[in-house]
Amino acid sequence: MTTVTKTRVGGGDLLWVAWRTHRTSILVTSGLVALAAVGMAVVSRYFVAWASSLNYPTYRVLEQFSSIGLLFALAAGMFWGAPLVAREYELRTHLLAWGQDVSASRWLAGQVALLGAVTACLAALAGVVSGVMLERVPKMGVDTIRVFERNVFEAAPQVQVGCALFAFALGVAVGALTRRTLPAMAITGIGFLGVGEVLARWGREHYLPPVRSFEAWSPVHHPLVPFTALPVDSGYADANGVPMGDQDWGCGGRNGIEPVECLRAHGAAGRYADYQPAERVELFRWIESGIFLVLAAGLLLLAWYWLRRARRV
Incomplete structure (x- = not known):
């Protein structure tokens, strides 16, 4: 055995x-x-x-x-x-x-x-x-x-x-x-x-790098970020679409100055938003x-x- x-x-x-x-x-x-x-x-x-x-x-x-x-x-x-x-x-x-x-x-x-x-x-x-x-x-x-x-x-x-x-x-x-x-x-x-x-x-x-949308100044504002998207960043941009960063320009409508005119005077051409699409x-x-x-x-x-x-x- x-x-x-x-x-x-x-x-x-x-x-x-x-x-x-x-x-x-x-x-x-x-x-x-x-x-x-x-x-x-x-x-x-x-x-x-x-x-x-x-x-x-x-x-x-x-x-x-x-x-x-x-x-x-x-x-x-x-x-x-x-x-x-x-x-x-x-x-x-x-x-x-x-x-x-x-x-x-x-x-x-x-x-x-x-x-x-x-x-x-x-x-x-x-x-x-x-x-x-x-x-x-x-x-x-x-x-x-x-x-x-x-x-x-x-x-x-x-x-x-x-x-x-x-x-x-x-x-x-x-x-x-x-x-x-x-x-x-x-x-x-x-x-x-x-x-x-x-x-x-x-x-x-x-x-992934976000998608950027830009809207020049206009009387009517449209949503820059789709409802189903993930917002990443937003703010003001110059004429080339480059973000201008956080600036304390005092453009809040004080001193009788319209906010948009104040922003224009500082070089802001419109609003931008970065987002991740759905x-x-x-x-x-x-x-x-x-x-x-x-x-x-x-x-x-x-x-x-x-x-x-x-x-x-």
């Missing part, structure tokens, strides 16, 4: 260990996300049917519901990512999990592969349902929506997947650095919300998703490097 000895733990074994460790939370979370998706779809149909009898603008309600998927991204980072490594250190189970057969980096790869895949799938599901809800808005008599509004922009599946993977990777990296679960969860939540705020307020409008929204979503994915990859590399370094010191 020949005895077969398995000398190396394979990738399938690592995935099986990860599944046995997290199967309860994965199944419960998947069920909750699926239930929420069904609920969102039913609610959107209800609002479409009863839009005329509701006082609050129903399309605004759907826009708010469409951002619920981002709550899953936050939860994935705080409750899956942050405790992944930190809890091993706190419970001292890393002394058993990371032995001669399984290094810390290989163990991390198995855990991240499973939880990362589940995170991406659930985030994509939330994004698809959010998109379906927003597609119902025109049926309510609303011709257009502001596609660059934060909760509408971030409802797309690719953005939701990028956000969720970034939050998860941030939690893993912070947990590896701090080795404490609760601090890692707090830092992950604050960091995820902070990065999202920075991109939404100051980064998104600069993904046609770019899908490209911008892919750009933002790419930013999140690059950040996620960098954070996972940091966690991998830190674990290897921690094993040596």
Whole structure:
């Protein structure tokens, strides 16, 4: 009788260990996300049917519901990512999990592969349902929506997947650095919300050079920025369309001088506005998703490097 000895733990074994460790939370979370998706779809149909009898603008309600998927991204980072490594250190189970057969980096790869895949799938599901809800808005008599509004922009599946993977990777990296679960969860939540705020307020409008519109002085003013566009900047420009910057010329109608005549005297030939057109929204979503994915990859590399370094010191 020949005895077969398995000398190396394979990738399938690592995935099986990860599944046995997290199967309860994965199944419960998947069920909750699926239930929420069904609920969102039913609610959107209800609002479409009863839009005329509701006082609050129903399309605004759907826009708010469409951002619920981002709550899953936050939860994935705080409750899956942050405790992944930190809890091993706190419970001292890393002394058993990371032995001669399984290094810390290989163990991390198995855990991240499973939880990362589940995170991406659930985030994509939330994004698809959010998109379906927003597609119902025109049926309510609303011709257009502001596609660059934060909760509408971030409802797309690719953005939701990028956000969720970034939050998860941030939690893993912070947990590896701090080795404490609760601090890692707090830092992950604050960091995820902070990065999202920075991109939404100051980064998104600069993904591509904006479009500039100019209007010379005239008795009738026309909108320079389309309703669905993302405003970037506005002000006064000279005859060549070059912005003149913020100037304190005192042209507010004081001293009996008409504001337009005052501005003309200082060389202003009209008004200008910079904006991102709505046609770019899908490209911008892919750009933002790419930013999140690059950040996620960098954070996972940091966690991998830190674990290897921690094993040596």
